[in-house]
Amino acid sequence: MKPISRRNHSTSFSGITTAQRVVLALLLACLLAGISTGVVLYFRLAYLWAFLFFGAWIWAALSLRGLVIQRTSRTLRAQVGQIFEERFELKNTGRLPRLWLEVHDKSALPGATGSRILTLVTGRQTRSYLARTRLLQRGAFPLGPTVLLSGDILGMFPVRTSIPANDTLLVYPMMVEITTFPNPPGLLPGGEALRRRTHQVTPNAAGIREYYPGDPLNRIHWASTAHRDRFMVKEFELDPMADVWLILDSAKMVQAALPSPEMIQVERDIWRANVKIPLPASTEEYGVSIAASLARYFLRRGRAVGLVSAGKHPTLIPPDRGGRQLGKLLEALALSRAEGRVPLRGLVETQARHLPRGSTVVIVTPSVFSELVLVADFLLRRGLRPVVILLQADTFGGLKGSDQLAVNLRTLGVPVCLVPNGADLETVLCQENGTGKRQHFVYGQSEGM
Numbered sequence: 124m125k126p127i128s129r130r131n132h133s134t135s136f137s138g139i140t141t142a143q144r145v146v147l148a149l150l151l152a153c154l155l156a157g158i159s160t161g162v163v164l165y166f167r168l169a170y171l172w173a174f175l176f177f178g179a180w181i182w183a184a185l186s187l188r189g190l191v192i193q194r195t196s197r198t199l200r201a202q203v204g205q206i207f208e209e210r211f212e213l214k215n216t217g218r219l220p221r222l223w224l225e226v227h228d229k230s231a232l233p234g235a236t237g238s239r240i241l242t243l244v245t246g247r248q249t250r251s252y253l254a255r256t257r258l259l260q261r262g263a264f265p266l267g268p269t270v271l272l273s274g275d276i277l278g279m280f281p282v283r284t285s286i287p288a289n290d291t292l293l294v295y296p297m298m299v300e301i302t303t304f305p306n307p308p309g310l311l312p313g314g315e316a317l318r319r320r321t322h323q324v325t326p327n328a329a330g331i332r333e334y335y336p337g338d339p340l341n342r343i344h345w346a347s348t349a350h351r352d353r354f355m356v357k358e359f360e361l362d363p364m365a366d367v368w369l370i371l372d373s374a375k376m377v378q379a380a381l382p383s384p385e386m387i388q389v390e391r392d393i394w395r396a397n398v399k400i401p402l403p404a405s406t407e408e409y410g411v412s413i414a415a416s417l418a419r420y421f422l423r424r425g426r427a428v429g430l431v432s433a434g435k436h437p438t439l440i441p442p443d444r445g446g447r448q449l450g451k452l453l454e455a456l457a458l459s460r461a462e463g464r465v466p467l468r469g470l471v472e473t474q475a476r477h478l479p480r481g482s483t484v485v486i487v488t489p490s491v492f493s494e495l496v497l498v499a500d501f502l503l504r505r506g507l508r509p510v511v512i513l514l515q516a517d518t519f520g521g522l523k524g525s526d527q528l529a530v531n532l533r534t535l536g537v538p539v540c541l542v543p544n545g546a547d548l549e550t551v552l553c554q555e556n557g558t559g560k561r562q563h564f565v566y567g568q569s570e571g572m
Contacts, residue, residue: 135283136183142279146176175277183280186273189217192226192286194237194266199290200450203297204400207256209266211237218246225272229285232256232264232292259400261296261411261457295453296411297402299548301420305510305538331355366429366442366479367421369452370471371414372488373407373434373461379489379521380405381544404544406489406514406521407461413487413512413548418452430455431474433465439474468494472501480506489514491524496531503535510538512552518544 150172157165193212201207215221221244228237237254244250267288274281331344334354347355381404402408414430421428422444429442430452438455440448467488478484484507488495495511502509511532517523529539542551 136280140279140281142277143176146172146279150176176279179275179277179279182275183273183282185219186221186275187271187282187284189215189219190221190224190271191216192269192271194269194290196266196290196292200293200295201258202295203258203261204398205258207232207258207292209237209254209256210251211239211254212249212251213241213244214249215244215246220245221273222276223273225270227270227272228254229268229270230264230266230288232258232266233260237269257398257400258294261294261408263458264292264294266290266292293454293457295457296408296415297400298412298416298419299552301416301549301552303553304417304420330358332358366482367417367426368442368474368478368482368484369414369417369428369430370467370474370484370486371410371430371432371434371456371459372467372470372486372490373410373432373459373463374466374490375462375464376466377488377490377492377516377521378406378461379516379519380407381520402548404519406516406519409514409519409542409544409548410461410487410489410512411456411459413542413552415453415456416548416552417485417487417512418456419449422446422449428452431470432459433463433470435460435462437463437465466494468498471498475502475505475507478505478507481508483508483510485510485512487512487514489516489519489521489525491516491522491528493528493531495528496535499532499535499537503537510540512540512542515541515543 150169153165153169153172156162157169191214193214194209195212196207196209211226213224213226222242224241224244226237226239226241228235230237234256235254236256239252241250265288267286267290269286269288270283271286272281272283331347332355334343334356338356342356344355344357383403383405402412418428418430425444427442427444428448430438430440432438432455436458438459440451440455442448443451467486467490471484471486475484484502486495486498486509488511490513495513499509499511511529513525513529513532515525517525525541529541532539540551542548
């Protein structure tokens, strides 16, 4: 973050204070008494109050002059549960000392701890401190505005200046470690090549072409290079069976939430690295956390992952591989808000026609409506492989019906995972327990026999 000088922003005085009224009243009383009685003492007292009044005003006007404040942080990307560390540096470029300064951090970041009171900042001196905050909520949070307050020694003329935010902290949703996750029955690890070129390395080699500056050296086909006496590189095609689509139901009408207790102790306990942050009792937060965890799980295994959601702002991220894709998915999920109007059925029917046959479609939804069964059947008839993560809405204060809906989905042979409020996502989302037996995902009677 670049340094921000106070001189670039206007300084404002607060309204008339009680101290100002008292001094003005004493000044007026002494003047009236001196005029009516002619006693010199009253005039001298009037001079004293006038000197205090105007001297305090000049002191306050100069109290914020020549101050430079700087806010810096190591990263502007973090995850829920981590500690965000920010350094505040205040420099007095003038020669006049500052008896007291207040730094108010007006950032919307929950639990922000950047506010401080600094005393006796001498001329040409630099003061700095660290502010550590436990991140408890996903989203984008401007790092500011920063407000500086000061004034005269008597407190008659408080002055302040507000410095707008220049940077924004993006907090990714909470992710859990998933060790195993089911593939739908009948899904094979390979498939027919899709005639689309890709810059990723896949099992499907499409051919060779001449080398261009910037091509990775590990894609050079040395046999063809030796035969043609010029560099030749391999080209690859996409594998449709490797695509994984995450469909997050962000329709407002199906969401549910319970009041969450304040986590004051967790906010204050910033010196412990391994602190487990409970998810808010909200289907929106559970759905986002599950989608983020599954995205990381599949990308680590070399799968191409895409995301579809119709929340406050529609989201469509085509499938891709690698760390950059994970960053795109986490950024979209961090900003996701379950305030959409498009129901799950309309979202799936709109996007399914663009999905290659054989793709895995993971649906994360708290819906209790029977249309979810029609959605799963529609995907199966189009040659897609659905997996349903069903949030039990009644445990979040919503409607009942998740259990019966799960039974109907299992009848179709669709893998279903029921996730209640307060569940350990690391355990619930795994396909197998320690003995190697399936534990939470159920595929229907034909699969379990």
